[in-house]
Amino acid sequence: MKLPLEYSLRNILVRRASAAFTAVGIALTVAVFAGVLSLRAGFESVYQPRGREDLVLFMRQGALSEGESSLSRERVQILKKERPEIAREADGRPRASAETFLAVYLELLDGGLINIPLRGVEEMSIRLHEDQLRLVEGRWLEFGSDEIVVGSTLPSRMRNCSVGDTLVLNTTPFKVVGIFEHDGVHGGEIWGDSDRMIEALDRMGYQRVLAEVVEGTDVEALSEELENDRRAPAQVRSEREYLAAQTNVLGGALQFLALFLSLVMGVAAVLGAAITMLASVASRTHEIGVLLAIGYPRGSIFTAFLIESAGLGVLGGVLGLLIVLPFDGLETGLMNWQTFTDVSFGFTLTPSLMLASFGLAFALGVLGGAVPAWLASRKEPVDALSGH
Amino acid sequence: MTTTPWSLTWRHLWASPVRALLTVTAVTVALFLFCFLTSLVTTLDTAVKDSSSRRLFCQSAVSLFVQLPRDYQPKIVQVDGVASVSKLGWFGGYYRDPDSFFAQFAVDVDEFFAMFEKDIRVAEGPNGEAGDSAWEPMLEAMRADRRAAVIGAGIAREFDWAVGDTVPLTATIYPMADGSAWEFNVVAIYEPLKGNVDDRTMYFRYDYLHEALDAGTALGPPGVGAYYVQMEEGQDAAVVSQRVDRLFENGPQVTQTATEAALQASFVAMIGNLPLFVSTIGGAVVFAVLFTTINTMLMAARQRTHEMGVLKALGFSNGALARVMLLESFVLSLVGGGLGLGLAKWAEEPVRQVLGSNFPTYRVEPTTLMAAMAVALVMGFVAGVVPAWMVARVAPTDALRSEG
Numbered sequence: 001m002k003l004p005l006e007y008s009l010r011n012i013l014v015r016r017a018s019a020a021f022t023a024v025g026i027a028l029t030v031a032v033f034a035g036v037l038s039l040r041a042g043f044e045s046v047y048q049p050r051g052r053e054d055l056v057l058f059m060r061q062g063a064l065s066e067g068e069s070s071l072s073r074e075r076v077q078i079l080k081k082e083r084p085e086i087a088r089e090a091d092g093r094p095r096a097s098a099e100t101f102l103a104v105y106l107e108l109l110d111g112g113l114i115n116i117p118l119r120g121v122e123e124m125s126i127r128l129h130e131d132q133l134r135l136v137e138g139r140w141l142e143f144g145s146d147e148i149v150v151g152s153t154l155p156s157r158m159r160n161c162s163v164g165d166t167l168v169l170n171t172t173p174f175k176v177v178g179i180f181e182h183d184g185v186h187g188g189e190i191w192g193d194s195d196r197m198i199e200a201l202d203r204m205g206y207q208r209v210l211a212e213v214v215e216g217t218d219v220e221a222l223s224e225e226l227e228n229d230r231r232a233p234a235q236v237r238s239e240r241e242y243l244a245a246q247t248n249v250l251g252g253a254l255q256f257l258a259l260f261l262s263l264v265m266g267v268a269a270v271l272g273a274a275i276t277m278l279a280s281v282a283s284r285t286h287e288i289g290v291l292l293a294i295g296y297p298r299g300s301i302f303t304a305f306l307i308e309s310a311g312l313g314v315l316g317g318v319l320g321l322l323i324v325l326p327f328d329g330l331e332t333g334l335m336n337w338q339t340f341t342d343v344s345f346g347f348t349l350t351p352s353l354m355l356a357s358f359g360l361a362f363a364l365g366v367l368g369g370a371v372p373a374w375l376a377s378r379k380e381p382v383d384a385l386s387g388h
Numbered sequence: 389m390t391t392t393p394w395s396l397t398w399r400h401l402w403a404s405p406v407r408a409l410l411t412v413t414a415v416t417v418a419l420f421l422f423c424f425l426t427s428l429v430t431t432l433d434t435a436v437k438d439s440s441s442r443r444l445f446c447q448s449a450v451s452l453f454v455q456l457p458r459d460y461q462p463k464i465v466q467v468d469g470v471a472s473v474s475k476l477g478w479f480g481g482y483y484r485d486p487d488s489f490f491a492q493f494a495v496d497v498d499e500f501f502a503m504f505e506k507d508i509r510v511a512e513g514p515n516g517e518a519g520d521s522a523w524e525p526m527l528e529a530m531r532a533d534r535r536a537a538v539i540g541a542g543i544a545r546e547f548d549w550a551v552g553d554t555v556p557l558t559a560t561i562y563p564m565a566d567g568s569a570w571e572f573n574v575v576a577i578y579e580p581l582k583g584n585v586d587d588r589t590m591y592f593r594y595d596y597l598h599e600a601l602d603a604g605t606a607l608g609p610p611g612v613g614a615y616y617v618q619m620e621e622g623q624d625a626a627v628v629s630q631r632v633d634r635l636f637e638n639g640p641q642v643t644q645t646a647t648e649a650a651l652q653a654s655f656v657a658m659i660g661n662l663p664l665f666v667s668t669i670g671g672a673v674v675f676a677v678l679f680t681t682i683n684t685m686l687m688a689a690r691q692r693t694h695e696m697g698v699l700k701a702l703g704f705s706n707g708a709l710a711r712v713m714l715l716e717s718f719v720l721s722l723v724g725g726g727l728g729l730g731l732a733k734w735a736e737e738p739v740r741q742v743l744g745s746n747f748p749t750y751r752v753e754p755t756t757l758m759a760a761m762a763v764a765l766v767m768g769f770v771a772g773v774v775p776a777w778m779v780a781r782v783a784p785t786d787a788l789r790s791e792g
Contacts, residue, residue, distance in 0.1 A: 021683040028676040032669050039665075062563040064486055067453060070608070104451045105644075112657040115452065170450050171639050201450060202640050204609060264421050265673055271414040272680035275407055279687040282404075335658050342658065 026316025036258035096211035097124035120194030138178030273368020289384025305373035313365015415724025418677030423732030434583035449644035455611030474499035481557035529575035542587035562608035586748030689775030710776035717772025725764025
């Protein structure tokens with residue numbers, strides 16, 4: 001004999017205030033869990049899916065990020081001209097571009113300085129990312145001149161980043177002539193001519209060479225070969241591998257934060273659910289006695305109380321997701337410790353994340369209800385009827 | 389009868405020990421989290437607060453990563469109001485594993501340590517001594533050995549390094565031309581005295597770096613990362629900063645000079661919205677547990693309706709019974725709060741280890757503990773006042789009729 005589902009669900013309604021408090025506790029836990037993880041999802045989406053396997057980066061050996069790398073003009077020329085692995089245009093030009101990279105101080109609209117990546121590029125950089133770059137305002141820069149184009153996430157947050165503005169780098173004024181969109185990291189960067197950047201900022205050389213490799217190139221073997229090259233030593237990484245590595249620290253920290261917080265808050269939520277269910281059981285001792293006396297098996301009493309508790313969890317899960325839903329897509333800025341530059345990205349509440357959050361809510365409800373439900377099912381009919 | 393039956397509170401707590409225990413645990417967890425999250429924010433604030441506003445930091449106005457020319461140092465020393473100048477250079481090396489990150493700075497020994505005399509103390513000197521008496525021997529050892537390095541106690545613990553050890557670091561910015569590692573000789577271990585210095589930094593001699601670069605045995609940018617500038621007594625920081633910056637306003641590198649405190653503040657600002665997130669989460673946690681506690685107390689009150697009716701019929705005043713309920717709530721939240729606070733303070737060191745270089749100066753401030761205690765008190769009051777009011781409101785006859 002099973003107790004009808006309505007029995008459990010109606011019990012939730014009977015103790016409305018108490019059930020609501022418990023559900024809110026679970027909801028807040030779920031909201032924090034989903035919120036922090038959606039931050040991480042947003043952060044990683046900036047880096048991860050855009051990197052291409054056939055695009056590779058040449059950097060100085062030993063450098064962990066491009067900011068630490070340095071390649072002299074001679075090395076860059078040797079790499080571009082002589083490496084047979086680099087793909088070529090129909091006219092024989094290598095599909096490779098020498099780039100500079102520097103995190104520069106820029107002023108936020110509401111005051112304060114943050115580090116924004118300034119990338120010196122060659123025309124080929126734009127061609128290599130053709131399928132991912134979209135010009136949304138103005139025009140691309142004229143190479144060789146003091147013009148810059150700005151990633152689309154910047155103008156709304158930073159000073160001097162709109163078309164027509166002038167940005168002074170060290171002592172040289174640069175004119176903003178266009179805004180471009182890129183779903184990955186480049187959308188938060190400023191691009192100018194790489195040789196002009198070296199001169200204006202008094203830099204020693206380039207930071208990396210970005211190149212498309214011919215089909216079938218073994219990047220690892222190429223890297224190994226070049227690391228011991230006498231004339232132009234370098235390390236080679238695929239763009240995808242490089243970008244993924246740049247998210248380790250912050251992505252890991254956010255994941256740790258999400259798990260740690262939901263563990264601790266989860267404990268509190270389980271305790272809350274347990275308290276509610278204990279009270280629910282205590283106040284229905286008499287009723288349980290009746291159910292047992294008329295022949296309901298202990299198992300179905302256990303199940304009925306567990307369902308009641310799981311119902312609280314489900315309620316909390318729905319509520320929690322309702323709390324985080326408005327955050328979805330909200331843009332925010334955080335510092336990526338590995339590149340020491342600011343990254344702006346949105347909360348991204350993916351379907352799998354919502355499912356996981358909902359699962360967490362359900363689990364919290366079930367965990368909280370397990371002990372009280374077991375206690376309820378162990379009562380002796382006689383004692384229960386007499387109210388003990 | 390107008391007395392308050394305080395002993396009832398005690399009986400109530402023991403009447404349902406499981407529930408009392410659960411509630412106390414929930415409050416403990418909440419207050420622990422509150423302390424932890426608040427400490428993340430105060431740790432950042434303390435770094436700013438403890439920073440010197442008498443020490444200036446002169447760096448490139450363009451970027452943290454653009455070096456200044458070496459010949460800026462003698463020029464800055466000449467500036468009116470400047471007492472001494474030390475180079476400061478980010479080395480960016482790692483020991484064995486790139487993920488086991490810690491900071492290494494190249495400095496000018498005499499100038500730098502004189503500036504930081506009040507910010508750090510020697511935990512272990514070259515001959516095993518500590519404290520003030522170890523200061524001069526540490527400087528002697530640094531002057532005597534080009535490869536000498538002073539390391540923070542945190543790194544010494546993490547890598548099990550001791551005074552006298554030679555430690556190899558792999559360079560990311562300044563690789564050795566032959567691909568080998570840099571070697572440093574640990575001559576002393578320091579401990580920070582203030583929140584602006586962490587215990588996970590290594591300081592070594594700038595001339596070791598520059599000589600290797602000049603000789604071509606190491607590769608990398610040849611300039612100087614930044615300059616620390618000590619002002620003479622009674623000088624105005626803004627005025628001296630301006631004098632320094634004006635020297636270089638036409639290049640080759642434009643400078644931006646500000647107090648160390650301003651520099652730390654700008655670092656905190658760069659972290660972005662993190663403090664906001666942390667505060668929001670902390671608020672959510674406290675609320676969630678507040679609900680749990682209120683819930684428990686409401687339940688306790690409802691179960692005791694009958695008992696309260698009896699007491700009222702016996703002549704106990706509403707106020708007296710309300711006080712009994714309030715006290716129960718206060719006991720639960722204060723015991724839970726106390727445990728949470730204790731846990732947070734006790735876990736300070738383990739948490740610092742886990743957070744590593746992200747929050748090397750993580751500390752639970754006394755003010756945080758006080759704020760947490762206040763939160764526990766408010767929780768106790770809010771959770772107790774509603775059931776107390778319910779008890780006061782109910783008529784004895786109704787209460788007696790209820791089967792409880």
